[in-house]
Amino acid sequence: MQQKVSLQLLPPQLANAANIITAIAKATGKKESSITGFHIQKQSIDARGRTIWINCTVNAFIDEPFQQRVIHSFHFKEVGNANKKVIIIGAGPAGLFAALQLLELGIQPIILERGKDVRARRRDLAILNKEGIVNPDSNYCFGEGGAGTYSDGKLYTRSNKRGDIDRILNLFVHFGAEEKILYEAHPHIGTNKLPNIITAMREQLIASGAQFIFEKKVTDLVIDADKVMGIGTADGDFFKGDAVILATGHSARDIFELLHRKKITIEAKPFALGVRVEHPQMLIDQLQYHCTSRGEYLPPAAYSLVQQVNGRGVFSFCMCPGGIIAPAATSPGELVVNGWSPSKRNNPYANSGMVVQVEIADAASARKKNTQLSQDQADNPLQLMWFQQMVEQQCYTAGGGNFKAPAQRMVDFSERRLSTSLPTCSYQPGLTSVQLSEVLPDFVYDCLAKGFKVFGKKMKGYFSNEAIVVATESRTSSPIRIPRDINTLTHPQLINLYPCGEGAGYAGGIISAAMDGERIAKQIEKVIGTPKL
Numbered sequence: 433m434q435q436k437v438s439l440q441l442l443p444p445q446l447a448n449a450a451n452i453i454t455a456i457a458k459a460t461g462k463k464e465s466s467i468t469g470f471h472i473q474k475q476s477i478d479a480r481g482r483t484i485w486i487n488c489t490v491n492a493f494i495d496e497p498f499q500q501r502v503i504h505s506f507h508f509k510e511v512g513n514a515n516k517k518v519i520i521i522g523a524g525p526a527g528l529f530a531a532l533q534l535l536e537l538g539i540q541p542i543i544l545e546r547g548k549d550v551r552a553r554r555r556d557l558a559i560l561n562k563e564g565i566v567n568p569d570s571n572y573c574f575g576e577g578g579a580g581t582y583s584d585g586k587l588y589t590r591s592n593k594r595g596d597i598d599r600i601l602n603l604f605v606h607f608g609a610e611e612k613i614l615y616e617a618h619p620h621i622g623t624n625k626l627p628n629i630i631t632a633m634r635e636q637l638i639a640s641g642a643q644f645i646f647e648k649k650v651t652d653l654v655i656d657a658d659k660v661m662g663i664g665t666a667d668g669d670f671f672k673g674d675a676v677i678l679a680t681g682h683s684a685r686d687i688f689e690l691l692h693r694k695k696i697t698i699e700a701k702p703f704a705l706g707v708r709v710e711h712p713q714m715l716i717d718q719l720q721y722h723c724t725s726r727g728e729y730l731p732p733a734a735y736s737l738v739q740q741v742n743g744r745g746v747f748s749f750c751m752c753p754g755g756i757i758a759p760a761a762t763s764p765g766e767l768v769v770n771g772w773s774p775s776k777r778n779n780p781y782a783n784s785g786m787v788v789q790v791e792i793a794d795a796a797s798a799r800k801k802n803t804q805l806s807q808d809q810a811d812n813p814l815q816l817m818w819f820q821q822m823v824e825q826q827c828y829t830a831g832g833g834n835f836k837a838p839a840q841r842m843v844d845f846s847e848r849r850l851s852t853s854l855p856t857c858s859y860q861p862g863l864t865s866v867q868l869s870e871v872l873p874d875f876v877y878d879c880l881a882k883g884f885k886v887f888g889k890k891m892k893g894y895f896s897n898e899a900i901v902v903a904t905e906s907r908t909s910s911p912i913r914i915p916r917d918i919n920t921l922t923h924p925q926l927i928n929l930y931p932c933g934e935g936a937g938y939a940g941g942i943i944s945a946a947m948d949g950e951r952i953a954k955q956i957e958k959v960i961g962t963p964k965l
């Protein structure tokens with residue numbers, strides 16, 4: 433028989449299958465020899481008390497032969513000759529998972545991506561990190577796999593559509609991710625492993641007859657009445673399809689501008705902006721695990737903090753244990769930071785975005801300090817995008833150029849004191865000691881300065897001058913929403929344009945972007961019908 437068993441284990445116990453069998457035998461009252469094997473179904477760390485426990489649920493095989501875990505299988509159809517074609521703009525998680533879903537439905541995806549493939553893209557990241565030169569089409573946000581490729585690869589989501597989440601996780605495993613992402617409470621792939629997984633997805637798409645074209649920047653939508661007839665690209669090409677999925681991510685400012693210029697409705701959308709904070713990982717381990725050293729069995733510790741300050745949410749975002757702070761700008765002259773970590777999370781730093789909710793009215797009120805936005809701009813749907821860009825430009829200037837980031841020690845930050853020295857930091861292009869209250873919008877600075885102190889009370893030791901504050905974490909989510917009809921999922925003005933993923937405002941992370949891509953693909957199949965193959 434097979435039996436679900438809940439176990440509470442010490443970290444070293446989990447590292448050894450024989451210990452787990454002993455624990456299963458104890459929990460079920462069966463003999464150890466009758467337990468032929470088990471699969472872990474859920475696993476999480478409970479670090480609330482002095483003793484750290486690993487809680488897990490296992491499926492135990494008792495008095496019957498052990499069987500390997502069943503991984504969901506997928507059937508991708510050959511679509512090279514399909515009579516239905518869908519153009520997908522952008523090969524991020526939304527575009528890629530839409531494309532894979534279209535293959536299953538027998539529809540040919542034509543994927544147009546402004547950036548390069550993962551391998552070529554890696555060279556552009558090295559130039560950005562070492563020489564401070566950004567390629568506007570190939571960077572941490574643009575290129576094969578989108579912002580998801582050189583990301584941390586944390587696969588959590590606030591969505592509760594368990595079936596859909598499991599499907600996405602199984603697809604990741606199908607393309608090479610480790611099975612443990614299927615049961616860990618906080619699954620994580622790591623930047624070193626994501627490129628191979630993304631490459632495997634592309635190889636499947638091409639083998640099944642999809643078109644996948646790199647360095648194809650979409651610059652125009654050709655519209656007739658209420659339909660997009662085709663797509664124009666920067667190099668003068670034109671593509672036609674039965675539907676168009678617009679999955680260009682939150683950093684494709686030229687796409688937002690294009691839509692606005694063509695009078696296709698877009699809306700300003702609240703987002704969050706702030707800084708990235710980095711502590712020594714050992715300090716975070718000590719605080720979270722109540723120990724001097726976490727030892728070999730526990731993973732580097734994470735944290736999640738949230739607080740209302742001055743009536744606004746201040747919260748940690750995209751925490752990367754054992755991670756690196758990366759330059760995530762997409763244009764020269766703008767400074768943006770984000771974080772990633774390798775699968776082993778074995779860097780000596782723990783970083784996290786620490787951001788403040790930005791409302792639509794803030795773009796106008798922030799003019800007091802940052803004078804760039806005129807009244808006309810402040811009434812425009814692009815206003816929060818311009819506000820975001822303005823802060824990024826100020827940070828670039830304050831850092832002194834070449835993507836050196838303005839930074840300050842945490843206590844100095846909250847007490848408006850210029851740091852006389854900065855601790856070592858994972859951010860490769862370098863740092864400049866700056867009074868960040870002079871760079872960030874006042875409301876962002878005030879909320880963060882107070883928020884850090886509150887977080888220091890919640891997590892004693894967090895508020896420390898060992899921690900460094902690096903500006904600016906500004907690409908947390910899209911500052912614009914591209915509206916879509918709740919039933920048809922198309923843009924209200926254009927019957928075959930499907931805004932999709934994070935850039936359109938319908939996702940916030942890899943999993944939710946992937947789920948949105950799948951949802952759009954299924955909807956398109958309902959509209960354009962079952963294709964002839």
Ligand SMILES: Cc1cc2nc3c(=O)[nH]c(=O)nc-3n(C[C@H](O)[C@H](O)[C@H](O)COP(=O)(O)OP(=O)(O)OC[C@H]3O[C@@H](n4cnc5c(N)ncnc54)[C@H](O)[C@@H]3O)c2cc1C
Pocket residue numbers: 521522523524525526527544545546547569572573574575576577578579580581582583584585586587588648649650651679680681682683684687750758760770771772932933934935939940941942943945
């Ligand atoms: C450093 C970093 C770390 C992150 N870590 C995590 C994490 O651990 N977990 C998590 O869930 N999320 C993480 N994220 C966020 C996550 O990557 C995004 O939420 C996700 O990638 C959004 O998917 P998307 O497909 O909607 O858009 P994107 O991934 O942004 O993809 C959009 C694609 O469109 C392309 N494109 C843009 N304009 C055009 C055009 N005009 N023509 C053709 N192509 C175009 C871009 O090149 C890009 O490939 C991280 C992001 C970064 C930058």
